[in-house]
Amino acid sequence: MSCWDTIADYGLRSLGYGERLLPRSDFTLCQQVVLIGSGMLWNIYFGTLALIAGFVMATAVAMGKAARNPVIAKISAWFIFIFRGSPLFIQFFFAYFLFLSLKNAVPFFTVLTSAWAGALVVLFLNTAAYSGEIFYGALQSVPKGEAEAADAYGFGGWKKFRKITWPTMLRLAWPAYTNEAIFLFHATTLVFFSGFPAQSQRGDALYYANYFADKTFNPFVPYPVLAGYFILLTLVIIGLFGLINRRLNRHLPQERRSRMQMRMPVLR
Amino acid sequence: MACYLSTPKHMAFYWSFGTVLVLLAITAPLALVFGFGGATAARAQLAPVRWFGKAYIAVVRGVPDIAFFLFFVIALDQGFEYLRHQVFCPDWDQPIRQGNDFLVCPAAKLPLSTSPQVWHEIYGFFLAVLTFAIVFGAFAANVLFGAMRAVPQPQLETAAAYGMTPRQTFWRILVPQMWVYALPGLGNLWMVLIKATPLLFLLGVEDIVYWARELGGTKTARFTDYPHGDWRMWYFGALLLFYLAFTKLSEMVFDRVMLRLTRGQATLAGEAQRKAAA
Amino acid sequence: MKKLILTTTALALSASMAFAGGHGKTVRMGTEGAYPPYNFINDKGEVDGFERELGDELCKRAQLTCEWVTNEWDSIIPNLVSGNYDTIIAGMSITAERDEVIDFTQNYTQPDPSAYLAKSADVDLAGGVLAAQTGTIQAAFVAQQGWTLLEFATPEETVAAVRNGEADALLADKSFLKPIAEEDAELMLLAREELIGGGVGMGLRESDGELRAKFDAAIQSMKDDGTLNALIVKWEIGETF
Known part of the structure; x- marks a missing residue:
């Protein structure tokens, strides 16, 4: 069987297409690369959707934490603290239990007990909290002069936020936010590792890497393959975010552009 | 209830909190050393050293830590035993890899198969510490690399103008000044490290997650004096509180340290302190 | 870097030398x-x-x-x-x-027969969801039958999944399931058993x-x-x- 056949059989295995049974003997390197790559689809799915949805919520949370209203500020601060203060591993575990009991009460929540929806919700809340903290920090360091200038031009409320505060906040937060994105993608590997079950052997990259390590009893091939995929993914993320960073900073003179330093992210 | 909570098994659970704290206490400085080495290498003059440092930082940071933990311990273990094998048994004539088996001479085994279990546990712990340190060393290297670049260039130029050698400049000017810039990043790293500890059980260390799962699982009356249903919820709840409290505590300590470090510094925060006092 | 690793190795070496020898x-x-x-x-x-x-x-x-x-x-x-x-x-x-x-x-x-643990005796195995521990012969068996397989990392979680209805039944060694089924009135073993493994x-x-x-x-x-x-x-x- 050539490698092309393997790709046809297993390329979309993680989504449930192609060969039903996973390879069980005579494992080839090609099979490992293809299946683990197929699992990467899930990592990308989780990471991308959580990142996009989390971005919107993070902005809201950051505004909330900076709000004058003490109730809103407290709620936002607690949300951030709970999700940043506890390991994602344990969050997954609890979320799964919570969704199960919700499901027993209201059938509507059934969908949340499967990984594709439930884990996505957890990752979404998690990244919202982390990015919220990053954005909050950036919001605090928006130069006072810019806000005053906006006032002077008669910008108010929404317009001021949309045109002045928000873009500056993003620009300041971007390097740290890039790191958060990288970490979020790494965190997606935990989905099938704690709590959420894998259905019909449709799992993420780590699930398949684990499968092969388990079947071949040799961890030295599948895990480095997995690592290779993630390094590629990380490079793509850095590239994409770098492009956006250029755009965010395009109005600044060359030497003042905030460099894409890979500074330590605000923790996961 | 009191009896239940004080079974030897629960005692092991309580001890494992200590294990985690000890791990953190050892890993943090070690990771810092690795980080320092990595950062220094990444800005070395010699190209191969520089590449090595940069590759270390990029590769380790690009890979999810969990993937590392899953195979790194066995790799390290075999690496050590291979080295010892070369040292202790130069005239060993059998191949080390026989099929799937990894065979070194008995004298090279780590720890020796004759040594008591406690040494095996210590060795396993040591491997876990090393793995954590290598992974987090890469992140620390990244932070320190950034911090070294953040030290104002004129400082270094002045040092050179005073006739200091590059080595002297590095140790006397650059290193003492970089910490202020590195501290926020290192603080974050510490928080990440705390939250990576639940993965310890992957490394074969019987940590809090291991015991929480073991104790919380359903117990039928045949195998224990204290049968109960699925109590993992409560045990994991306890872990959650532990982590939240620990994070809060760390945050408070870091805030204090930062307050001290910024005192008298010519930064915005230092300026704010000065104004508040006046 | 390399030097560092070597020193730690040396430390480990001398440490383990200290307690070498002794009993058989x-x-x-x-x-x-x-x-x-x-x-x-x-x-x-x-x-x-x-x-x-x-x-x-x-x-x-x-x-x-x-x-x-x-x-x-x-x-x-x-x-x-x-x-x-x-x-x-x-x-x-x-x-x-x-x-x-x-x-x-x-x-x-x-050879221990593998048994099914379920909440009711009339579970449709082919149409339902079956839980098993990852990497066991039972998981491989379910996958091979073409049934819907739900995999968990530990045996404990598979039982929990049947209890809370996440899975309709689970497949595991009979001797493991028997005490569980005896203790919990809700759960029962199906009459059907599979002989897998030697x-x-x-x-x-x-x-x-x-x-x-x-x-x-x-x-x-x-x-x-x-x-x-x-x-x-x-x-x-x-x-x-």
Whole structure:
């Protein structure tokens, strides 16, 4: 069987297409690369959707934490603290239990007990909290002069936020936010590792890497393959975010552009 | 209830909190050393050293830590035993890899198969510490690399103008000044490290997650004096509180340290302190 | 960097030299510790169960000093071949796949039928959802039948999944499921059983022929004088020999 056949059989295995049974003997390197790559689809799915949805919520949370209203500020601060203060591993575990009991009460929540929806919700809340903290920090360091200038031009409320505060906040937060994105993608590997079950052997990259390590009893091939995929993914993320960073900073003179330093992210 | 909570098994659970704290206490400085080495290498003059440092930082940071933990311990273990094998048994004539088996001479085994279990546990712990340190060393290297670049260039130029050698400049000017810039990043790293500890059980260390799962699982009356249903919820709840409290505590300590470090510094925060006092 | 690693190695070397020598060969017995009645951790925090008693007796007969270690199921074989312990005695069924990588002693239990645990007797296996522990022969079996498989990392989670309705039934060794079904009125074993696997044996490195022969002989002697059967009855591990 050539490698092309393997790709046809297993390329979309993680989504449930192609060969039903996973390879069980005579494992080839090609099979490992293809299946683990197929699992990467899930990592990308989780990471991308959580990142996009989390971005919107993070902005809201950051505004909330900076709000004058003490109730809103407290709620936002607690949300951030709970999700940043506890390991994602344990969050997954609890979320799964919570969704199960919700499901027993209201059938509507059934969908949340499967990984594709439930884990996505957890990752979404998690990244919202982390990015919220990053954005909050950036919001605090928006130069006072810019806000005053906006006032002077008669910008108010929404317009001021949309045109002045928000873009500056993003620009300041971007390097740290890039790191958060990288970490979020790494965190997606935990989905099938704690709590959420894998259905019909449709799992993420780590699930398949684990499968092969388990079947071949040799961890030295599948895990480095997995690592290779993630390094590629990380490079793509850095590239994409770098492009956006250029755009965010395009109005600044060359030497003042905030460099894409890979500074330590605000923790996961 | 009191009896239940004080079974030897629960005692092991309580001890494992200590294990985690000890791990953190050892890993943090070690990771810092690795980080320092990595950062220094990444800005070395010699190209191969520089590449090595940069590759270390990029590769380790690009890979999810969990993937590392899953195979790194066995790799390290075999690496050590291979080295010892070369040292202790130069005239060993059998191949080390026989099929799937990894065979070194008995004298090279780590720890020796004759040594008591406690040494095996210590060795396993040591491997876990090393793995954590290598992974987090890469992140620390990244932070320190950034911090070294953040030290104002004129400082270094002045040092050179005073006739200091590059080595002297590095140790006397650059290193003492970089910490202020590195501290926020290192603080974050510490928080990440705390939250990576639940993965310890992957490394074969019987940590809090291991015991929480073991104790919380359903117990039928045949195998224990204290049968109960699925109590993992409560045990994991306890872990959650532990982590939240620990994070809060760390945050408070870091805030204090930062307050001290910024005192008298010519930064915005230092300026704010000065104004508040006046 | 490299220098650093070497120094730590040297430290490790000198540290382990200090306690080298001394008593004779210890055989390290690797088990999972989460699979009653085969092996589990008792209230004292020690390994206990059918295999604990069996293993201690085997070591006595083979005149070996034995020591118990626990390891995650996931990595139990890689750690054996890399020499972190010398045997696997963890309710591991003898299968052709595993036999390619490690060696087994003769089986010390009869092939244990795998049973289904469910909430009602009329579960539609083909149409429903079946839970199993990742990396077990049962998981492979369910996948092979083309049924919907839900995999969990530990046996505990598979049972929880049936209890809360996440899965309709689970497939596992019958002796593991029996006490659970007896204790919980909600759960029951289905009449249907599957014969997969060839009984449970001790796993050893392929290069460890001598040790294997010793354990093999010890198991044989326990089979011959009926002590093994007594243990099987005591712990309710399926059929006797």
